[in-house]
Amino acid sequence: MTKKIDLVYQENVAIISICNPPVNALSVEVRKELLDALKEAEKKENVEAIILKGSGKTFPAGADIKEFGLPPQKPDLPTINDYIENINKPVICALHGNTLGGGLEIALACHYRFAHFKTKIGLPEVSLGLIPGAGGTQRLPRLIGIPEAYKMMASGLPINADKALKLGLINKVIQDIDESSIHFTKDLIENNNNFIKTKDRNELINNANEDKINITELKNNFKKQYRNQLAPQKIGDCLEKLLQSSFEEGQNFERNTFFELLKTEQSKSYIHAFFAERTSSKIPEIKSAHPRNLNTVGVVGGGTMGSGITIAALNAGLPVTMIERNQDSLDKGMKNLEKIYNRDIEKGRLSSSQVEEIFSRFTKTTDFEALSSVDMVIEAVFEEMNVKKQVFKILDKIVKKGSIIASNTSYLDINELASVTSRPEDVIGLHFFSPANIMRLLEIVVPDKVSNDVVATGFYLAKLMKKIPVRAGVCDGFIGNRILNKYGDCAYFMMEDGATPYEIDKAIFEFGYPMGPFQMFDLAGGDIGWAMRKRLKPMRDKNERYVHIPDKLCEKGWFGQKTGRGFYRYDKGNRRGDEDPEVLEIINLERQKKSIIPTKFSQEEIIRRYMAAMINEASNVIYEKIALRPSDVDVTKLYGYGFPRYRGGPMKYADSYGLDKILDDIREFEKEDSIFWKPSNLIIELVKKGNNFDSLNE
Ligand code: 3HC
Ligand code: NAI
Numbered sequence: 001m002t003k004k005i006d007l008v009y010q011e012n013v014a015i016i017s018i019c020n021p022p023v024n025a026l027s028v029e030v031r032k033e034l035l036d037a038l039k040e041a042e043k044k045e046n047v048e049a050i051i052l053k054g055s056g057k058t059f060p061a062g063a064d065i066k067e068f069g070l071p072p073q074k075p076d077l078p079t080i081n082d083y084i085e086n087i088n089k090p091v092i093c094a095l096h097g098n099t100l101g102g103g104l105e106i107a108l109a110c111h112y113r114f115a116h117f118k119t120k121i122g123l124p125e126v127s128l129g130l131i132p133g134a135g136g137t138q139r140l141p142r143l144i145g146i147p148e149a150y151k152m153m154a155s156g157l158p159i160n161a162d163k164a165l166k167l168g169l170i171n172k173v174i175q176d177i178d179e180s181s182i183h184f185t186k187d188l189i190e191n192n193n194n195f196i197k198t199k200d201r202n203e204l205i206n207n208a209n210e211d212k213i214n215i216t217e218l219k220n221n222f223k224k225q226y227r228n229q230l231a232p233q234k235i236g237d238c239l240e241k242l243l244q245s246s247f248e249e250g251q252n253f254e255r256n257t258f259f260e261l262l263k264t265e266q267s268k269s270y271i272h273a274f275f276a277e278r279t280s281s282k283i284p285e286i287k288s289a290h291p292r293n294l295n296t297v298g299v300v301g302g303g304t305m306g307s308g309i310t311i312a313a314l315n316a317g318l319p320v321t322m323i324e325r326n327q328d329s330l331d332k333g334m335k336n337l338e339k340i341y342n343r344d345i346e347k348g349r350l351s352s353s354q355v356e357e358i359f360s361r362f363t364k365t366t367d368f369e370a371l372s373s374v375d376m377v378i379e380a381v382f383e384e385m386n387v388k389k390q391v392f393k394i395l396d397k398i399v400k401k402g403s404i405i406a407s408n409t410s411y412l413d414i415n416e417l418a419s420v421t422s423r424p425e426d427v428i429g430l431h432f433f434s435p436a437n438i439m440r441l442l443e444i445v446v447p448d449k450v451s452n453d454v455v456a457t458g459f460y461l462a463k464l465m466k467k468i469p470v471r472a473g474v475c476d477g478f479i480g481n482r483i484l485n486k487y488g489d490c491a492y493f494m495m496e497d498g499a500t501p502y503e504i505d506k507a508i509f510e511f512g513y514p515m516g517p518f519q520m521f522d523l524a525g526g527d528i529g530w531a532m533r534k535r536l537k538p539m540r541d542k543n544e545r546y547v548h549i550p551d552k553l554c555e556k557g558w559f560g561q562k563t564g565r566g567f568y569r570y571d572k573g574n575r576r577g578d579e580d581p582e583v584l585e586i587i588n589l590e591r592q593k594k595s596i597i598p599t600k601f602s603q604e605e606i607i608r609r610y611m612a613a614m615i616n617e618a619s620n621v622i623y624e625k626i627a628l629r630p631s632d633v634d635v636t637k638l639y640g641y642g643f644p645r646y647r648g649g650p651m652k653y654a655d656s657y658g659l660d661k662i663l664d665d666i667r668e669f670e671k672e673d674s675i676f677w678k679p680s681n682l683i684i685e686l687v688k689k690g691n692n693f694d695s696l697n698e
Pocket of ligand 1: 103
């Protein structure tokens with residue numbers, strides 16, 4: 001086994017480096033060897049100070065998440081941190097890269113903290129449904145005060161080295177990890193510097209008591225901000241303990257709370273999401289192919305999606321040429337871009353000179369010939385097969401050999417689009433989500449004849465754009481929209497059967513979504529779904545249930561937020577929307593027409609049906625190999641559709657709820673409508689074998 005710790009001596013300084021690539025996670029081997037190295041360095045008489053650092057790209061980014069759920073192994077991290085803190089020689093940590101979680105907790109126990117100017121410093125345990133479990137909740141507030149510490153821990157967001165210095169979290173920002181840390185450590189030795197252990201720094205704690213810092217109030221604020229999440233509240237409990245008891249008692253309380261949370265479904269779901277996100281780019285095509293050159297990109301269409309994609313590509317450092325069908329549309333596209341970049345400047349996200357540099361890589365024109373030499377073209381024109389085919393035929397004639405031709409279609413058959421070109425091996429689907437410069441999901445749709453290196457290039461583009469790619473097969477709506485249509489229909493059925501759109505939205509919001517389906521339809525624009533329903537009408541089974549209410553609203557021109565009315569009213573720029581009695585009237589009329597006697601739906605019943613519809617269709621998507629594995633469906637729903645992360649995604653939720661119970665629910669609903677509620681073969685098979693969706697994840 002390779003050594004995880006390197007201990008060297010430079011005159012009177014011991015330098016301990018942690019070597020556990022890629023992120024120097026604090027696995028049991030690291031902890032064992034680290035403790036041994038600390039003991040050895042402490043014992044050496046001529047050693048006057050110890051420097052602790054991470055080798056390679058980073059100081060440890062935290063505990064080893066793969067060990068969570070396994071029986072704990074000694075030495076644990078709190079023991080190591082206590083050991084460090086009690087060493088009688090100064091222990092200095094030199095931080096760089098991502099100093100996170102358990103990594104930062106080690107740093108907090110050291111006597112001095114130096115950080116490279118690019119270091120990101122944070123306690124992100126909440127994003128795993130956890131709290132810092134190695135003294136973080138008790139040491140960080142002693143350095144930076146309760147309010148700032150609570151903010152850092154509850155958000156989980158890292159801060160930069162300058163901010164850490166300002167807050168008092170670190171002692172020095174350094175330019176070079178090796179040279180500067182030795183240099184300043186020698187200074188410390190020469191000046192015979194006395195240090196105070198972090199656990200003994202009680203000034204800020206006493207001040208907090210005197211200033212009557214109200215932790216209950218802070219907890220309530222975070223309860224609203226981090227809805228339904230356990231960990232931010234538990235951090236508040238640890239802070240209350242900090243004010244009332246000794247460091248040791250506080251640390252024990254924190255440790256017990258950490259293990260309590262580790263057992264919760266929330267934490268298991270978050271951890272599932274963490275690994276699911278990192279698995280989605282592990283696909284068969286990448287094993288056998290390398291990405292093609294990708295130095296320039298063309299985008300056809302400068303509307304909502306075309307301009308968002310253009311910005312995403314520009315922000316990834318690529319030169320982009322945008323094509324529109326006429327000067328007027330091109331000007332509108334340009335305005336879209338300017339609006340977003342001007343806001344970035346206003347908000348201080350980008351400087352004027354950065355935006356200038358970005359625009360120097362941007363070209364706009366109505367002449368398709370300008371695309372002749374680009375490496376990839378992404379088409380984002382109207383969602384109409386004939387319009388797209390026309391564009392694909394032109395592109396086929398113009399773009400150089402080996403260029404990739406991609407479509408951003410939401411639903412259409414990419415095999416059919418590929419078939420109008422002479423090079424179907426170069427055609428792929430790249431389904432971005434709106435706003436494309438912000439949303440992290442990218443569905444990479446793999447048609448039958450595409451080459452593996454084109455697929456690999458799609459994944460490479462996602463990496464350049466810092467997006468989360470998910471591989472999808474060709475079908476109407478791919479993974480995300482295909483499933484959305486099913487649970488969307490289920491929402492329509494419940495609406496027609498007796499629930500109001502507002503009751504359904506409330507139930508879904510309280511389940512953890514940022515908004516309910518009707519608010520989402522209003523936001524996306526009712527016309528999009530309307531066009532899709534019209535397109536699918538000829539294919540629809542006559543016996544299939546169809547709810548006309550959304551069409552009735554569209555016929556009135558009520559497309560949602562953009563027209564001021566949809567399922568909600570958006571008067572005078574009110575973006576939250578008010579309930580609309582006229583919509584309820586339309587719903588009532590439709591019920592009367594179909595002789596439906598409205599029934600009452602409890603929140604629980606709404607969730608039961610909505611989730612069953614979602615999971616059943618997701619299961620079909622896996623069964624038909626449209627998604628490679630259940631965790632890819634989870635990633636799609638988490639990053640593209642607002643599924644609450646603390647529930648891990650619909651497939652993880654299904655496993656927690658029990659697949660047998662899901663099947664029972666579906667079979668119960670099947671009695672009402674055997675076409676819509678046909679149980680997925682995969683669920684039936686899994687239940688028969690006593691397996692769950694997770695058994696299909698790699
Ligand atoms: N434990 C185990 N494996 C980890 C890990 C961890 N803490 N952090 C990352 N990895 C693995 C990833 O799974 C991935 O593995 P793969 O290559 O097999 O897919 C590999 O390391 C590289 O990770 P990323 O692809 O995420 O690399 P990036 O460079 O994009 O990001 C990072 C680096 C910002 C450090 C990111 O990996 C990250 O956020 N990691 C988790 C950090 C974290 O949550 N730390 C707290 C852990 S809990 C804790 O410390 C408890 C303590 O309080 C007791
Ligand atoms: P949009 O209507 O805002 O933009 C389409 C643009 O394409 C218009 O600016 C139009 O002038 C241009 N265009 C049309 N024909 C052209 C041609 N022959 N040559 C050059 N430009 C042409 O539409 P939007 O919303 O941007 O959608 C574009 C595509 O993205 C569609 O396929 C849609 O399904 C898909 N999509 C849309 C999402 C959304 O939320 N709006 C999300 C994901 C995908």
